[in-house]
Amino acid sequence: MSRAHAAYANEGWSAPEGGIAGKDGSTRDCSGYGSQGPLFSAEEEVKGTVVRETVGPIEIFRYADATDRVLMIAGTAFAVACGAGMPVFSFIFGRIAMDLMSGVGSAEEKAAKTSLIMVYVGIAMLIACAGHVMCWTVAACRQVARIRLLFFRAVLRQDIGWHDEHSPGALTARMTGDTRVIQNGINDKLSQGIMNGSMGVIGYIAGFVFSWELTLMMIGMMPFIIVMAAIIGSIVSKITESSRKYFAKAGSLATEVMENIRTVQAFGREDYELERFTKAVLYAQGRGIRKELASNLSAAVIMALMYVSYTVAFFFGSYLVEWGRRDMADIISTFLAVLMGSFGLGFVAPSRTAFTESRAAAYEIFKAIDRVPPVDIDAGGVPVPGFKESIEFRNVRFAYPTRPGMILFRDLSLKIKCGQKVAFSGASGCGKSSVIGLIQRFYDPIGGAVLVDGVRMRELCLREWRDQIGIVSQEPNLFAGTMMENVRMGKPNATDEEVVEACRQANIHDTIMALPDRYDTPVGPVGSLLSGGQKQRIAIARALVKRPPILLLDEATSALDRKSEMEVQAALDQLIQRGGTTVVVIAHRLATIRDMDRIYYVKHDGAEGSRITESGTFDELLELDGEFAAVAKMQGVLAGDAKSGASVRDAKKASGHLGVILDEADLAQLDEDVPRTARQNVPIDELAKWEVKHAKVGFLRLMRMNKDKAWAVALGILSSVVIGSARPASSIVMGHMLRVLGEYSATKDVEALRSGTNLYAPLFIVFAVANFSGWILHGFYGYAGEHLTTKIRVLLFRQIMRQDINFFDIPGRDAGTLAGMLSGDCEAVHQLWGPSIGLKVQTMCIIASGLVVGFIYQWKLALVALACMPLMIGCSLTRRLMINGYTKSREGDTDDTIVTEALSNVRTVTSLNMKEDCVEAFQAALREEAPRSVRKGIIAGGIYGITQFIFYGVYALCFWYGSKLIDKGEAEFKDVMIASMSILFGAQNAGEAGAFATKLADAEASAKRVFSVIDRVPDVDIEQAGNKDLGEGCDIEYRNVQFIYSARPKQVVLASVNMRFGDATSNGLIGQTGCGKSTVIQMLARFYERRSGLISVNGRDLSSLDIAEWRRNISIVLQEPNLFSGTVRENIRYAREGATDEEVEEAARLAHIHHEIIKWTDGYDTEVGYKGRALSGGQKQRIAIARGLLRRPRLLLLDEATSALDSVTEAKVQEGIEAFQAKYKVTTVSIAHRLTTIRHCDQIILLDSGCIIEQGSHEELMALGGEYKTRYDLYMSALS
Structure with missing residues (x-):
């Protein structure tokens, strides 16, 4: 079974070996992955990864302004202060432990003073912890918004030649996915890394102050840790960039499919595109798993070495006490300071990984920002106050940058006077359109020159010229x-x-x-x-x-x-x-x-x-x-004919309106005739938000979706139990070791010191092995999470393709927004699975085992701590809920739509000099988001600071109450130490869970957006089984058919239409633009569902037929031909998988394009470019016609299929279509504004304002002497 099979588990799809299978059981062999060519280059396939640079650790902040720098400096200062909290605490802890062990004076009185100091430290930590989260979160939001804006501006600045080589889908994926990675690496996660790093450094400094000998011994493992961190960091960086590159390819594929969704659905290529997309994301998944395993290996080695150092530390510390070099207070303070410092350095790893990933993600973005295009709209030049003399092409030699070996013009000279x-x-x-492209300076000639008023166009101010x-x-x-x-x-x-x-x-x-x-x-x-x-x-x-x-x-x-x-x-x-x-x-x-x-x-x-x-x-x-x-x-x-008298x-x-406007009574009657679901009663402008609001997603659902990886999750849970239980359990060993040292200080019994040290110190080796094993197993969370992310991406893409065309008309459901879901939102859902499970289980184990240890050693103290736990947990939950409230406000943002539309229509943007307008619109969308991001950062930081304050307060309370119990003789020192330290670890982990709330809230909002599409059942559902018996031939009848677009509910497009397309007949639809002709064709393709009436095929209700089976028997050529990135051969073959080269060439001959294709350097293997940009409009249209003919359908739908062709070519193509129809007995429905194109149709239907005015053959309609004759005479007189 292939890796792609897992992506379909539990969703009603099977995937037999050799291809992807739909519900109909048919199998697609997608080994070639056709229409976009190979997903990855041969070099990439061999190497298995893509090695690429990262930006420098300082360079990633290159777009920070003065405010950002102040925020980062302040945030860094706050983070360092926050990191100093635990070393300060270790000093206080060591002093009070010494005082309590000494037995001199009242333990409660001494503890009260120490506890009050802890409260003061807690207040300082509240300010410091809140400050660093607030500052870095706000600074990151500001910088990433600026990076997105600059990247968008830079991309729009690039020349058209550059855009010919960079698909909008890949650029959109970088805009949505990579900028999120950048933000994740430089927000409060980075400040957490600074805090943990400063905790490590300050902890080690404090250790040197308390006992330099012991500190040196404990940090002897640090060189190994540093080397390991450096190696793993480099590996993670390369893997991350490889993963991003592969998903950029997948994102480009998905965007192109969504932009051409009508073509994909009409030819029934959903399974094929799904398999291609699955292959692409599986590449990214494999590298994501490697990254997770590498990161966890690093953590495993680091944590194991730390625990080994504790064994060494206690052995050596016992000798220092025995030799009189240090007292117990020094040993405890040093140990805790270095211990907390080591934990701090250990927790730097996630931040370091995120920062490394962000630097890798920034490389291509910064590279694009820095690129100065050869045709630069922002460059100065000779002012163009007006056009006065001429445009001259002087010996112009030109080839498109994507096809440098194919010279289009070798020596073009002409002059266009003002x-x-x-x-x-x-x-x-x-090359006609190429001349217009050169006039707009989309490209520069490779030889000769284009001059304007005698000045080379290269020297003009391009903005003023356009x-x-x-x-x-x-x-x-x-x-x-x-x-x-x-x-x-x-x-x-x-x-x-x-x-x-x-x-x-x-x-x-x-x-x-x-x-x-x-x-x-x-x-x-x-x-x-x-x-x-x-x-x-x-x-x-x-x-x-x-x-x-x-x-x-x-x-x-x-x-x-x-x-x-x-x-x-x-x-x-x-x-x-x-x-x-x-x-x-x-x-x-x-x-x-x-x-x-x-x-x-x-x-x-x-x-x-x-x-x-x-x-x-x-x-x-x-x-x-x-x-x-x-x-x-x-x-x-x-020549010389007068113009028509018409x-x-x-x-x-003769002109008419688009449709008939309904009054409220009509609409009410329609509602009674066609009951609507709750979704259909929602205004279309609010529908996307409504669907997100009612989406159902939760932990249990994700678990069911990923049940085939339950074994990996079980191993991950086992790792969380081991890691979570090891920390409180180690407090038992520490408590006993401190008791041994304290008793020696009082009794000077060397034998007891030696035996106690020999008993307890080696036990840290057990914890080292446990942590190493635990962190290795912890990588299985990432393994399961990556599989879930892939599965969700595949399911989302599948469901997007499943939707009817109405779905894509909904605001917020455009290709850009959906591409953002596939990229950023699906990545964020990962947080709800792997990291979420690990954190929750680990937190529960630490808290539970800490309380168990506390109850065993001192139940009264444990009760006090347990009473405080709801306060800490409640604070974390409040933080999450408040953040989630702000996160929900992101739903419906327009920035992705702006980006996708601008990049998909970059030629129009360039022609109209709309770059700054698009940038301003995008900037306005970012500006609208900015206050929410700032509020989110402030709330997150504030509640995190309160959480830390409560942590210190709870520990101060426990310490004071423990001393009270010692004074009363109800507890021993070791019991208080063990109970206090085990509870400390639990409280500290609760704080860490609070810090993770931001990511979980974002992930939950992303999950709701994703599942609002995954769970959506379209009105025209390709997966709904239907009647596969289509009967013989293709006889179509419309009976009282009414149609209304959901986006315009008060406007009837077709009003009680009655017509028939007989089997094997040719039928022409004519009428003024907007009269409903294309709607008729799109209803036959089942893009939309009728509002009322009946459409029958061979006497069978079209809506009762199996959609997939029906579409296998039709073929469509749309007015705007949609080609895919890939070769000419792949685009023609898109209509019928498995077609031979001979059949492809036969279809091309019928479409009168074969003779041109074979003259091209690469022939049928010529790349057509994104949306067929490498071809002319007529060439694209003929390839689309060839694709339609290759399918050999029962029903051929032609919507202005020859509008882009010259008359000679059109005549030849029309001959090919007529020959095809006669040979295969095809029913044809054609739309054409050139009446000569449909003159020979068996039936011509004239539509106006959604109604049929006249119908019949050309001869019958001319004899009728009605509207058709008037229009035909008008058309012919205009020609002569």
Whole structure:
């Protein structure tokens, strides 16, 4: 059984050898781990680890400001003072022990004075302990917030070439996971390390003062301890960095999957992606286990050597007393001082490990912050007051940084004059969009130069240059926020009136006004709540509101229907005709560029790269009768034809709204028709918080999840029992040893001294062996915890992929937030398992065994101590509850969303000069979190200080009461010493448990966020068994189907729709942007569930069919093609696992992409980059089409599948699709704004405002003489 199997225990999944299995029993062989290529390089596979540097111990604080430095200095001073508490206590203890043993005077009177001093020390400890936790916690929060901000700023500053090589997922994982590691290493855990270290140093200094001879003897083991700590620290650092690197890969994979979740679900690749993710996190798990074992080995050796030193110390101390060199008080004070010092140094290990991990995590982050990109937005340069003359490409040689061996342009020369309208035409992938990228200076040419007004673009102030540019890209990227906010991103200081006017020009104003919240309507993460056409028009409005001197349009109207395109084109023409605007257009529809001043036709010649083969005006190119003219003739565009008499005004008359707005009575009726669960009654804006609030997670649940590792937990518990019991048990030996020394001071009986020393001193060797064994076994907590963390990560990822698309529309459920859960939150849950169990069991054993020893040796004193325990425990619980209250306020933070959206849409951010806007938004989110972090640190420190004060107070009380018992003759000195020391260890451990409360509170909040997703059952559940008998063929019928998006509950998208898609027929859906076409397709893919009515397949209710089986029989090509990091071959094969190379190539031929692929240097093994960034829009779309055809489905869904293609390529691709349909008898449902694309469909359905206006074949609809004919005539007249 493979390691991945454990991740599925108790969750209803089986994992037979050779692959991952779902509930349907099918097995996936994921040995290749396809779409992203190998997870790890060959070098990494061989070495098994990644060796990388760490930042220096001082350098990690490089971003501390004056306030932080003051806080750290003050916190360090407080920590040192806190560490001095126990050495001071050892001196007091030694003096009073000597006085009590002497039998001179009243023991109670002497103890009262000493106890009062202890109370004073406790007050000092309250201030010192509270101070160091407060100062370091607040300083760490401030610094990490600054590091996150600087890292985010630096990443957005990097050039696009750098981003082509760094996926947003990996960067997000560093932002969420690695910064948490940094904070964990420099917060109060570091101050605890300083406190423990100072306790060790001061304890040793005190030991030298009391008895330098004994101290030297006791610390003889220190060189071995120091060497061991150094070796283990180095090992832990390397393992930690290796683990972080591997999980960064897993995080990148997960982010890409969540961003492309529609593609993953449509092709049923959840099991496949789950196995790939599992493999990645198993790499990280293995290194995490090594780290845990290494850390515990270090602790085991250190603690064993310490106890060995006690044996040596008591033997030697007895001789010092016998020789008269030291008295018992010196021996006791020295022993306790060195003992506490040694414990302090032992407790430095966790802090040292965390600090080492933080330095390793900081390396890549600091490296990115320090990197100065070759194309630097922050660099100065020649001012650009305006664009006046021209943009000139002079002998430009260019290749993408990710493909340096593939030259795109070898000698490109052209000039774009100010105010000129220029267009680029050519086949997909010829380099048109690359020209626009060079104009924006996304990249620098590798030869030649791009000049602006005669000045090399490299010398210009890049920020000012990009301010001159407005752009609408082929794939519009929006951001989570409202309509108003997204349009205003084009011009941050735009007035509401300017935004509205821009929306009018982009033909989106009427649609916005029909929405309940109008311009305040959220667009959803990356615009997910809008149709493709609506997103495109918002992006156009965003460009128009800027009124830029230079306007770049890269297929700006490709997602629009013909009427909307004409309206928007008219608005663009008005902008152009105002004068002064230089326009660069890329468009495959030649009708949109016929009025350009100059058109460049670009042709790609394989290895020779791309070049301009023709240039001139539209009429000149037609007269040339070259390749451009051939394309124009194919599209039916003729020279000298007048524009259509159909006006924009006519088109506006046909426009409709997105949907029908319901009144409250309608909604009430809908609620009766479709009962909702409690979750569905929660407003969508509050749903994520509601689910977190009602999440159920606890220790017992985690135990059940990890029951297959119960043996490891049992060994861990055994270690806690051994370690916890050894400490109070050692107090018995110490008490008897002190009695032996005290009796010798009174009787001078050498024989009794020798026999007592020979009896008790060697017993510390037993404790050394016990502690060594205990700490070795303690590593099994980490072993079990790492397995649990992996299991939770895998389950969370599985459940994320299980959710329906509605889930991803919920605010707070975007890819960035979910990636943060997979990274930081799952890591924090580990604290609830391994460290939590160990601490609880160890604390209980220490307290219980301490009280048992106390009751055996002096029950009255034990009762007094027991009465004080609730006070200490209550204080720790209060601290945890208060911290937990502040931790809950973190739920719903927006910083992860901001980061993910900005990094995923980095080209848009760069184009719009939005870096500072994104940074300001992120800074505002951090600023909102800052007061909570400060309050949390103050509360945590205050209660921790009180806990320490109570510890000293309890011990003072016990010591005073013990002396009282001695005076009354009810107790002996050794009984009081043994009982007091055993209780001391218990009280001290209770304080340590309080210090751990912060981590447990954070972990509990993280666990609730994680399990709110793990426990969520989606409305459309792929794991719900259904009818697998789909019948023969694919005959689909819609009966009175109504649909409403959860994010817009008052808006009907489809209103009582009735239609039928016959078996093996081709069906076209047309209509204005936002009329519900894509919704029809997405309902067939079961992305969403209908609100009412019936969708049937071969007479069977679609909702009753088994979703996995149904999706195996469909294929979809979305309007925005989603490719995965990996090769071309892997992306095409994604649709059908096990497809042969011949089948892949056949699909590519049908999609008319094969002939291009084989010309590339690596052919089908060419890397496409993150989201296919290494390819042009047309190339991505054809690969997506090839992927869809490879599946050979019963039902083929095409949502604007050819919108990014030029007419020649589109015609050839359409031929391939039609041939495919005829060969395999496929039912096809296509959405297209180019009416010629669907003209030959068996059935065409015209939708408007969620209703069917007309349906029939092209001939029938033309004969009807209705709305379809009007639109078709309008479209054709625009072409000719």
